[in-house]
Amino acid sequence: MPFGLLKKRRFRHRLVRAILASLLCILLGLISTIWQAASNLKLTTHIRMMNARQLVENTLDSANHAASVVKEHxxxxxxxxxxxxxxxxxxxSxxxxxxxxxxxxxxxxxxLYGNHEENIHVDGYTNGMLYLMSDTLIRKGQPLIIYRMVVGNDSIVVRLYGDHILSELNVMSINLPLGLAVGNQxxxxxxxxxxxxxxxxxxxxASARYPFRIVAAIAPADYAHYFWVFSRFSLIAWLLLATIIGCAVFRWSGRLITAEHELREALELQEFIPYFQPVVCGETTHWTGCEVLMRWSHPTxxxxxPDSFIPLAENCNLIMPMTQALMIQVRKQFVPLAHLLPKDFHFAFNISARHFKDFNLVEDCRVFIQAFSSNPIRLVLELTERELLVADDTTERLVAELHKxxxxxxxxxxxxxxxSLKYLQxxxxxxxxxxxxxxxxxxxxAxxxxIIDNIIDLASRLNLQTVAEGVENEAQATYxxxxxxxxxxxxxxxKPIPMEDFARQFYS
Structure with missing residues (x-):
């Protein structure tokens, strides 16, 4: 494919990823904002209904108190x-x-009238206690709440002004009207x-003390109004976040395309550095070697x-030169310190199946070992299983040369x-x-x-050395x-530490 067309296709793919990421963010933001707005509206309405209920109960408490006082008459x-x-x-009151x-x-x-007779219809009272009506005698049309306290066959009727309650309901109904219901009234x-x-x-x-209810209804239009009034700025924030995420995805997609280039550049700039973890003798717990671990000192x-870049390096066929660069750094640092190293001190490097296809590995090992001729060291190659190593003539000859x-x-x-068992075979x-x-x-x-016991027994039968990784406490070490x-x-x-800190241990 011509480079120009490849570049355009990559650009389109990056743009599509960025747009999809932005749309997903907008969708999540819209769902989250709508859910939050709806929850807030329900919560606000519930709180106002509770306040309205308390208001009516307080008013009826006044009526109950008045009736209790005159009950004796x-x-x-x-x-x-x-x-x-x-x-x-x-x-x-x-x-x-x-x-x-x-x-x-x-x-x-x-x-009001002293000795006065007036018929009342007790059947219309809810639970024989409450009734809503309009004043028909003094101030016609004025809302009244009738409270009735029953005492045997008689009762005390307290008529309460409803203007105050309706006024408070109007105040509480800022965004959503509330109602007072008594029976069917x-x-x-x-x-x-x-x-x-x-x-x-x-x-x-409903009130637990008096037979009335505070009622309301939240229509879809109410949700839309509440959303627009109180949540539109949250939606704007989600839109801005979606834009930022889209730009980040677009840029990140570009980095994915050039990941191999970045690895090669890092190799040239010697950003892959060694970290060292000590290995001790099982009998004396004295330092007898170390494992050299690769880290990427990324500029940003x-x-x-290693898990974040080694698999990619293997796919890009960069793992061999990266290992070679690591061995060179270790050699330059420790050759001047060779006389300070314990006898038969070993350096262990991780290698993969790809190393066993390249005879440059033999030459790199030869140079490394010969550099410590004044105080010979042991070189260990630890074969990882990220890729399967297939036994053939090349690998057999390479392993034979390494053992020589x-x-x-x-x-x-x-x-x-x-x-693992196939490798042993x-x-x-x-x-x-x-x-x-x-x-x-x-x-x-258990x-x-x-499993550990079987591995140790297998190694003993095959006359192999054993190394236990991840020893963190004395109980494990003792076993x-x-x-x-x-x-x-x-x-x-x-713990794994930088090369300079590890080398400093031999000066003390």
Whole structure:
């Protein structure tokens, strides 16, 4: 494909990814904002309904108190002392319009008219207690709440002004009208139609003390209005975030395309650096070697672990020169310190199947070993199983050449891969590394311990050395020592550290 067309196609792919990422962000933002707005509207409405319920209950408490005070006069003749007591209850409460004594279904004494007779229809009262009506005598049309306290066959009827309650309902109904319902009767704020249970979004909150309910209904238009008034700025923020994410995805997609170029550039700039983790003798726990681990000193992302770039380096056929660069750095740092290193100190490098197809590995190992001729060291190559190593003439000759140089070959993370036993059968290896997933379960999981025992027994039968990775506490170390593991490695003896810090240990 011509470079120009390839470049255009890559650009389109990056643009599509960026647009899809932005649309996904907008969709998530829209769903999140709508859900939050709806939840807030329901919560706000519920709080206002609770406040309205409390308001009505407080008003009815005034009526209950007035009725309780005059209860002792019920059945007494409507004389001046009784009338005075009724009028005093009206004077004490701004909500009370009148207090009336009732015999049967007829008022016989009133705080307004004194000795006065008026029929009442107790059947219309909800639970025999509450009734909503309009004033027909003094201030026609004024809303009244009737509270009735039943005492035997008689009762006390307290009439309350409803203006205050309706006014407070109007104030509480800033974005959504509320209503007061008593039985089938209902008052609504803002003169809206009565609320019905079959209306969309119908809500009600009943009082546990008096037979009334606060009602409301949240229609789809109410959600839309609330969303626009209170949540539009959140949606704008999501749009801005979607734009930022789209740009980031577009740029990140471009980095993916040039990842190989970035790896090659990092190799040229020597950004791949060695970290060292000590390996100790299983008998004495003295330092007897180290594992050299590759890290990427990225100029913007900092120190990156090998899992983030080694697989890509293998796919790009860069793992060989990267390993070679690592061996060169180690050689230059430690050759001047060769006389300070313990006898038979070993350096272990991780290699993959691709290394066994390139005879340059033999030459790199030869140069490395010969550089320490003044105090010979041992070189260990730890074979990882990220890629399958196929036994053929090339690999057999390469392994033979490495053994002639005195290079030791170990199988890394033995027991976790699919080809560990096949490697033992097809290649002449020298050591097995027990994976840290088994070591960490010593004293915890019996199965892991059995696996370790089998690996140690297998190594003993094949006359192979053993290295236990991930040793983190003394209990693990004691068990491994008792079972004659050759070398121990883990945080108990030291974490991976930069090369300069590791070399500094030999000056002390």
């Amino acid at each position: 019920l059945g007494n003749p409507c004389l001046e002392p009784v009338e005075l007591q009724l009028r005093m209850q009206v004077a004490y 701004q909500d009370v319009r009148s207090v009336n004594l009732v015999r049967g279904n007829k008022i016989y004494c009133s705080s 209902q008052w609504q704020a803002h003169a809206v139609p009565p609320f019905s249970p079959d209306m969309p979004g119908y809500l009600e909150l 992302l900092g120190i990156l672990p 140089l005195g290079v030791l070959i170990a199988i890394d993370d033995f027991g976790t891969g699919n080809s 097809n290649f002449n290896v020298d050591a097995l590394k027990i994976d840290k997933s088994f070591v960490s379960n010593i004293g915890i999981d 199965h892991s311990v059995h 491994l020592k008792e079972h004659n593991v050759t070398f121990l490695q883990g945080y108990l003896y030291g």
